[in-house]
Structures are given as C-alpha cells and as structure tokens.
C-alpha cells in the first residue's frame with residue numbers, strides 16, 4: 453500500500469505563480485484591510501466592494517499558472533497517496549493535476565448563496581466576474597465561495613480525519629497564523645514525519661520535531677524530490 457502524504461499549503465506556495473500572500477505585505481491583502489473585504493460584516497456593510505475585491509482576485513487567479521511546487525505534489529501521486537489540504541482559495545493545486553484537494557477556506561472559482569441558510573451548494577463561475585444581480589435559486593445574491601474571518605470552517609473535520617493516519621506531513625507556504633487551520637499540525641500521529649518549507653521558517657511557531665527547509669516553495673522541490681526518492685523511482 454502506498455504511504456500517505458498530507459500537504460498543508462498556504463498563500464506562500466502560490467507566491468511564485470504571482471499571487472501575493474498577505475503576511476508579506478503587512479497584513480494587507482492587495483492593499484485592502486482584511487476587515488474591509490473578508491468578513492461577514494464587510495459583506496453586510498458594502499457587498500459591492502467585497503464582490504469587486506474577489507472579482508479582481510479571481511481574474512488574477514485565472515491569469516496565472518501553477519508553479520513547480522504545485523506540479524511536484526501532483527507528481528508525488530505516482531508513488532504516494534497524497535492529500536492536499538489548502539488554505540488557498542485559488543485553484544492552482546487542481547490545475548496542476550492534484551486529484552485530492554481539500555479547500556479549508558473555499559475556492560474562488562465557485563459561488564454560493566449569501567442567504568442565511570449556509571448550504572454546501574457551490575456553483576462554478578463562468579469567467580471572472582460575479583455581479584450583485586447574479587442570484588441564487590433562493591433569491592439571494594451569489595457570493596464567492598470563500599470562508600471569511602469569523603465564519604466556521606466546514607472542511608475542518610475532513611482535514612483532521614485525513615491527517616490522523618498520515619505517514620508524512622509537509623507544511624508549505626503558511627505563516628500558521630490563521631486558526632483553526634494552523635492547529636491542524638497537531639492532529640498527526642507521533643510516528644508521522646513532518647517537514648516545513650518557508651523562506652522565513654525560523655519565525656514560524658513549530659518545534660524541532662519538524663525538518664525545516666528555509667527555501668521558497670519552488671526552490672525546495674529538488675530537496676523534496678530527494679527526500680521522497682522521486683528521482684530514483686519510476687511510475
């Protein structure tokens with residue numbers, strides 16, 4: 453049976469594809485304060501601004517491509533059972549070919565109802581623009597399928613379950629600042645081998661049980677290939 457690798461990714465893995473993280477720009481996301489654009493209160497106060505913000509993020513996501521790190525995690529599937537648990541709302545893991553991706557914070561290419569009933573019904577968005585006139589079946593405007601700060605994270609349970617029997621955990625491109633996602637690193641078993649990739653790894657809240665690679669996601673690929681014996685294996 454193939455060994456299981458769980459990848460916990462964050463905004464940093466998509467940085468080299470051209471999507472900026474927010475910790476690296478002083479807590480701002482593309483020059484917006486999080487409270488202005490990524491909370492239920494923001495939607496209640498100024499839904500047009502929130503819609504516009506995510507329309508621009510979606511447009512940007514559609515203009516960029518997966519990088520060598522996204523592709524590496526797809527390649528690993530030839531030799532390992534790989535589950536990607538991502539905090540990212542972009543779809544670059546899927547576009548690189550990863551077949552098992554859990555989006556903790558949603559997927560910007562999809563929409564859902566902004567009504568009070570939070571059903572798990574998601575609609576693919578044609579193109580990059582969602583308008584306030586695009587209504588859901590229940591009559592409420594469609595909003596981006598993203599989990600805002602202050603909202604619950606329905607995929608947490610599935611993520612915890614998948615981590616519990618992982619043989620390896622690779623944490624990549626996340627500041628481990630956003631909860632509950634950051635707490636996931638504590639759900640692996642004692643025998644799980646843990647790696648963390650981040651240029652600022654020394655500043656991250658992990659202990660010495662992790663093998664640290666102080667590199668960018670793309671720069672870490674040769675080392676990860678060596679670690680997992682990918683160069684010497686054939687699919």
Ligand SMILES: NC(=O)c1ccc[n+]([C@@H]2O[C@H](COP(=O)([O-])OP(=O)(O)OC[C@H]3O[C@@H](n4cnc5c(N)ncnc54)[C@H](O)[C@@H]3O)[C@@H](O)[C@H]2O)c1
Pocket residue numbers: 461462463464465466467468471472473474475476481539540541542557624625626627628629630649650651652667668669670
């Ligand atoms: N691409 C996206 O979908 C995107 C982008 C920005 C923010 N977000 C959202 O904001 C939240 C941010 O939390 P987070 O922890 O994911 O990101 P974060 O912005 O808090 O932290 C990013 C981390 O990535 C590291 N990093 C920067 N460049 C890197 C590179 N080239 N290779 C590897 N690591 C690199 C940084 O040192 C930092 O530790 C997430 O929940 C996410 O939903 C998503």
